[in-house]
Amino acid sequence: MKMVKKYAGVMLCAAVSLSLAACGPQESSSEKTSSKGSELVVWEDKEKSIGIKDAVAEFEKEHDVKVKVVEKPYAQQIEDLRMDGPAGTGPDVLTMPGDQIGTAVTEGLIKELNVEKDVQSLYTDASIQSQKVDQKLYGLPKAVETTVLFYNKDLISEDELPQTLEEWYDYSKKTADGSKFGFLALFDQIYYAQSVMGGYGGYIFGKDKDGNDDPSDLGINNEGAVKGAKLIQKFYQDGLFPAGIVGEQGINVLESLFTEGKAAAIISGPWNVEAFSKAGIDYGITKLPKLENGKNMSSFIGVKSYNVSAFSKHAELAQELAVFLANEKNSKKRYEQTKEVPAIQSLASDKAIMKSEAARAVTEQSRFSEQTPNIPEMNEIWTPADSALQTIATGKADPKKALDQAAETAKGQMKAKHSGT
Numbered sequence: 001m002k003m004v005k006k007y008a009g010v011m012l013c014a015a016v017s018l019s020l021a022a023c024g025p026q027e028s029s030s031e032k033t034s035s036k037g038s039e040l041v042v043w044e045d046k047e048k049s050i051g052i053k054d055a056v057a058e059f060e061k062e063h064d065v066k067v068k069v070v071e072k073p074y075a076q077q078i079e080d081l082r083m084d085g086p087a088g089t090g091p092d093v094l095t096m097p098g099d100q101i102g103t104a105v106t107e108g109l110i111k112e113l114n115v116e117k118d119v120q121s122l123y124t125d126a127s128i129q130s131q132k133v134d135q136k137l138y139g140l141p142k143a144v145e146t147t148v149l150f151y152n153k154d155l156i157s158e159d160e161l162p163q164t165l166e167e168w169y170d171y172s173k174k175t176a177d178g179s180k181f182g183f184l185a186l187f188d189q190i191y192y193a194q195s196v197m198g199g200y201g202g203y204i205f206g207k208d209k210d211g212n213d214d215p216s217d218l219g220i221n222n223e224g225a226v227k228g229a230k231l232i233q234k235f236y237q238d239g240l241f242p243a244g245i246v247g248e249q250g251i252n253v254l255e256s257l258f259t260e261g262k263a264a265a266i267i268s269g270p271w272n273v274e275a276f277s278k279a280g281i282d283y284g285i286t287k288l289p290k291l292e293n294g295k296n297m298s299s300f301i302g303v304k305s306y307n308v309s310a311f312s313k314h315a316e317l318a319q320e321l322a323v324f325l326a327n328e329k330n331s332k333k334r335y336e337q338t339k340e341v342p343a344i345q346s347l348a349s350d351k352a353i354m355k356s357e358a359a360r361a362v363t364e365q366s367r368f369s370e371q372t373p374n375i376p377e378m379n380e381i382w383t384p385a386d387s388a389l390q391t392i393a394t395g396k397a398d399p400k401k402a403l404d405q406a407a408e409t410a411k412g413q414m415k416a417k418h419s420g421t
Contacts, residue, residue: 038314039066040321043094045074045304051334052325059324065317074304075100081109085311092318093325095142098130098303099372105133106376111308113137113319122328126371127343130303133374134212139305140326141343142334146369147195147299148361149289150258150272151265153282161265164290165196165231165297168265172240175264181242184254185267187232188246188393190220190385191300192267197228198298199291204373204381215377215414220385221403229392229399236393246393269302270358273339285357287365296368303343303372335359380413 044052049069056067070091072080077094081104084090096104104110115137120128127141151161162168162183172182186192194202201224206217219225235241244253255272257263259279267288276283288297306322308315324330331342335353341362342353353359372378388406391397397405 036064039068040092040314040318042067042069043072043077043091044069045095046071048338051338054333055325055330059321078104078109081309085109085309090309090311092309092312092314093322094307094309095304096307098305099374099378101131101138102133102375103379105138109310110138111310111315113308115323119323122345123343124345126301127303130371130374131305139307140322141303141305142326143304143340144343144366145270145302145341146362146365147192147267147269147288148365149265149286150268150276151284152261153284154261155264158284162289164292166292168289169235176240179262181257181263183265184241184245184257184263186245186250186254187235188250188390190382190389193232193389195288195297195299196232197225198370199295200224200228200293202228213373213375215375218407218410221407225403226400229403233392233399237395246390270341270362273358285361287361299365299369300372301366301369377414377418380410380417384409
């Protein structure tokens, strides 16, 4: 999250009960006694607390504790924890993007969780891996998201949808007139551009022998990344994207054009389902298109998780609450209220959830997605890569030169800030 801007392949606990509280580490008798009457604080995402209302009430009753739920934008919760945690005013449980896990662990902001393997096996591989640093677990997934294609059914029917990005280029050539557009995407940002660059072989970090992200191996300027960037540049150079979707305000322009019926299709995410519905747009949702090489456009998997603050005075109870909130039963209940796609493997085929076009699209696109790197070095990638892509989009730089500069800048920042980690 970069996740707020911005991918989970889709064993139950030995007890067939849908509640997983019994699967996690148990408190001793004395610990249970001391927790009576305690208050736990949960930081939940904005407008999402309705999804855990019933689960919180059940947990309070079972454990004779109070749980206070506070809504905060989930991508900003770690920033607030840096101040509120040491001051004793922070949460016991918080929710955060998977790509912030590495930084939070390095800074000592969240606790390692002691959760049984059968509980961990409930979640999709990509989502549970997003919560691990050096094979240690620091959170439990609550939801997954990835970019998908939204299209306006009043402008283009499902049968007419181009199947490749290059076909969308041709479609846009025929329909874009400066005030109305065909296909739009925020390709001046690596979160979205990686969908193209990754499909041609570009990558953020390579992998070491253990499958971990290797910051010494950068792929943001390799041959595939440059090829993808050249295709991206064509959309801007040929006037198929308006100038206004470059830079910080780009997302507002893109979303406005879609809700005003001036764009046939855009790349966005399930976070906009409610907003687009309220705007009265008759839209469809599907996976991202293929590329001319036959590969599907890739995307980053975004994982929201429940994590335990390192400053919690009731860490074991807080972990038990995190396990409970993220179990299968409560994940499904949360979906029913919030429409956030659960990270539980078994729910990927749940008929009630798969009735949702958005959930189906996210699940399908997840097959072509990659985990957003969660190591601290990822913080040094976003800005240089975005800056390079913006110069590419505006025609101020050759794609290879711009990406080479971004890689050089990122390497310098990683050496300066992370060489001791």
